[in-house]
Every structure is written in C-alpha cells, then in structure tokens.
Amino acid sequence: MGKFPVDAPLDRVLVALTLLEFHVVRRGNHISMIRQNSDGTSTPLTLPNHRQIKASTLRTILTQSSITRDEFLAAYERA
Numbered sequence: 219m220g221k222f223p224v225d226a227p228l229d230r231v232l233v234a235l236t237l238l239e240f241h242v243v244r245r246g247n248h249i250s251m252i253r254q255n256s257d258g259t260s261t262p263l264t265l266p267n268h269r270q271i272k273a274s275t276l277r278t279i280l281t282q283s284s285i286t287r288d289e290f291l292a293a294y295e296r297a
Contacts, residue, residue: 220295222287225270233297234290
C-alpha cells in the first residue's frame with residue numbers, strides 16, 4: 219500500500235471516491251457527494267473544490283465519511 223497523498227489532485231480524489239461508490243450531487247465552491255448504503259442509509263461527503271486537496275483535509279473527510287485509510291488508498295492507487 220502506498221503512502222497517504224500530501225497534496226492529492228482533485229480529479230484523482232474524485233475518481234477514487236467514485237470507485238468507493240460515491241457520486242457527485244452538486245458542484246460549486248464545494249463538491250457534495252453521497253453514497254447509498256446497503257442498509258438503506260446514505261453517507262454524505264463534502265470536499266472543497268480546489269485543484270489539490272491537503273492531506274489533513276482529506277483525512278478529516280475520510281473520517282467523517284467512515285472510509286478507512288486502507289480503503290481510500292486502494293481506490294486512490296486504482297484511480
């Protein structure tokens with residue numbers, strides 16, 4: 219497994235999150251995404267619409283969306 223990205227390109231982060239079954243709901247100053255879970259609930263996710271996402275911001279987003287570091291890194295490497 220690779221290292222956690224320091225300044226991750228937004229496009230690659232979006233592809234990784236799409237691989238984790240999130241889809242874009244709205245784009246503006248922030249990007250709103252949502253994932254429908256198998257138990258009928260949904261998991262929202264909001265990230266800034268910047269060209270690069272800082273590692274600390276990305277870690278906070280993953281924590282709030284219940285995505286493990288390993289899950290994200292596996293998807294990020296495939297993106």
